[in-house]
Amino acid sequence: MRNSAGRFSFGTSVRKRSRNVRTSSSATSQGASFCGREAIILSLRGADWAKMPEGKREEIVEMGFRYWRARGFPYYRLDADAMRKEFLFLLRYDTSKAFVGSEVRGSSTGLALANHFHPQMWRVPMPGVRSPVERFFDDEVLRKVIRKGLRFSPERYALNASNLRRILQTYSRTARVANFRVTAAKALYARYSGEGEHVLDFSAGYGGRLLACLTLPRVYSGIEPCRAQVKGLRRMLTQLLRLVVIPGRAFIEHACAEDFMPTLASGSYSLVFSSPPYFNNECYSAERTQSYLKFPTYERWIEGFLKPVLVEAQRILAPGGHCILNIANVKGFNIADCAYEIGRRHFVHVKTYKLWLSQRPYLRTSGWQMHRLEPIFVFRKLCLRRSKRRIVTRTKKAVPPKGSL
DNA sequence: AGACGAGGCGTTCGTTACGC
DNA sequence: GCGTAACGAACGCCTCGTCT
Numbered sequence: 001m002r003n004s005a006g007r008f009s010f011g012t013s014v015r016k017r018s019r020n021v022r023t024s025s026s027a028t029s030q031g032a033s034f035c036g037r038e039a040i041i042l043s044l045r046g047a048d049w050a051k052m053p054e055g056k057r058e059e060i061v062e063m064g065f066r067y068w069r070a071r072g073f074p075y076y077r078l079d080a081d082a083m084r085k086e087f088l089f090l091l092r093y094d095t096s097k098a099f100v101g102s103e104v105r106g107s108s109t110g111l112a113l114a115n116h117f118h119p120q121m122w123r124v125p126m127p128g129v130r131s132p133v134e135r136f137f138d139d140e141v142l143r144k145v146i147r148k149g150l151r152f153s154p155e156r157y158a159l160n161a162s163n164l165r166r167i168l169q170t171y172s173r174t175a176r177v178a179n180f181r182v183t184a185a186k187a188l189y190a191r192y193s194g195e196g197e198h199v200l201d202f203s204a205g206y207g208g209r210l211l212a213c214l215t216l217p218r219v220y221s222g223i224e225p226c227r228a229q230v231k232g233l234r235r236m237l238t239q240l241l242r243l244v245v246i247p248g249r250a251f252i253e254h255a256c257a258e259d260f261m262p263t264l265a266s267g268s269y270s271l272v273f274s275s276p277p278y279f280n281n282e283c284y285s286a287e288r289t290q291s292y293l294k295f296p297t298y299e300r301w302i303e304g305f306l307k308p309v310l311v312e313a314q315r316i317l318a319p320g321g322h323c324i325l326n327i328a329n330v331k332g333f334n335i336a337d338c339a340y341e342i343g344r345r346h347f348v349h350v351k352t353y354k355l356w357l358s359q360r361p362y363l364r365t366s367g368w369q370m371h372r373l374e375p376i377f378v379f380r381k382l383c384l385r386r387s388k389r390r391i392v393t394r395t396k397k398a399v400p401p402k403g404s405l
Numbered sequence: 406a407g408a409c410g411a412g413g414c415g416t417t418c419g420t421t422a423c424g425c
Numbered sequence: 426g427c428g429t430a431a432c433g434a435a436c437g438c439c440t441c442g443t444c445t
Binding site for chain 2 (some may be wrong): 111161165
């Protein structure tokens with residue numbers, strides 16, 4: 001299995017022992033004699049718990065609560081071997097699998113590695129919901145989460161770190177920000193850039209695209225205004241450089257894209273690929289450098305952030321270079337439609353992919369789309385000699401906004 | 406070499422109860 | 426009747442280790 005050799009450092013030894021421990025309702029007394037509380041908690045499956053008498057079940061819930069309260073939030077913890085393995089999976093990943101028609105379907109491979117360096121993502125507030133960290137530190141909620149984990153996970157280790165994360169993020173009115181799927185990013189880099197070329201990510205975020213780019217022979221420049229994210233991105237770079245042979249190179253700049261991009265040389269990049277923040281839909285930090293705080297109204301944000309960044313992207317791209325933008329309309333703001341219109345003014349629109357996001361299991365049996373989709377716009381900078389003819393072609397061909405999918 | 410089992414990952418929204 | 430809050434509920438994909 002993926003982490004049998006210690007993908008999550010904490011689970012390794014316990015996992016091996018768990019084969020001896022997990023069996024029945026007698027696990028409690030047997031386990032206590034040789035493995036201790038930790039092994040009982042981490043090796044218990046929901047089905048075993050369900051077979052226990054009522055009093056014993058409550059005892060386990062309380063034991064789980066005390067264990068996790070003492071241990072703290074179940075952040076990803078990858079050891080060196082697990083990181084090396086995950087990076088090798090990404091190196092081997094066949095990018096042709098990611099494209100299905102006009103859809104980009106990345107797998108979850110590599111996400112734990114990227115997320116490992118950004119524990120702050122579990123604390124990011126989102127409108128109308130609580131963060132998993134906030135839920136975790138509420139005693140009453142943590143007990144409910146533990147009970148829910150035991151009830152809903154009959155075949156799994158119900159109270160290990162992985163399952164606790166799963167239950168915490170699916171708890172009522174709780175959500176966390178998502179990283180860009182590493183495999184999807186790799187597929188796009190592979191298709192729209194070549195060996196040794198320079199690529200720019202003007203909102204580097206949680207490193208999904210950085211990690212993808214490192215698996216290819218490219219030179220990645222990432223701009224990110226949030227201090228915690230920059231720290232995480234640089235830690236990832238440093239650690240991977242120690243652990244594996246990396247085909248790519250990368251540079252991380254702690255800056256605001258709208259301020260820093262004007263300092264870059266014209267025509268110096270082959271690809272600009274990013275996923276900008278969705279205005280104030282996800283407040284990554286309270287630093288003043290955050291674009292939603294610098295430009296507190298939607299109109300000012302468009303004029304002060306999104307538009308200048310796309311204009312600069314056009315300038316720094318070499319003729320024929322591509323600008324790939326993942327952005328979506330969110331409640332109240334048609335950001336994708338707006339980005340598409342700005343993009344069309346400065347580039348040729350080449351294609352719109354649909355990026356697969358989360359699954360919606362409750363729609364599994366219906367005929368509805370099971371995945372949320374977000375648009376990925378691909379624009380191309382005109383080649384100078386042919387620009388007049390291309391512009392004529394473009395104006396003839398009206399393309400409807402692709403923001404709503 | 407291929408089949409198979411197993412674990413880890415991601416991820417809201419429909420339904421119901423209740424107050425007004 | 427309407428709005429709001431609380432609550433309940435799964436599986437496809439990826440990869441490795443083991444077995445045949």
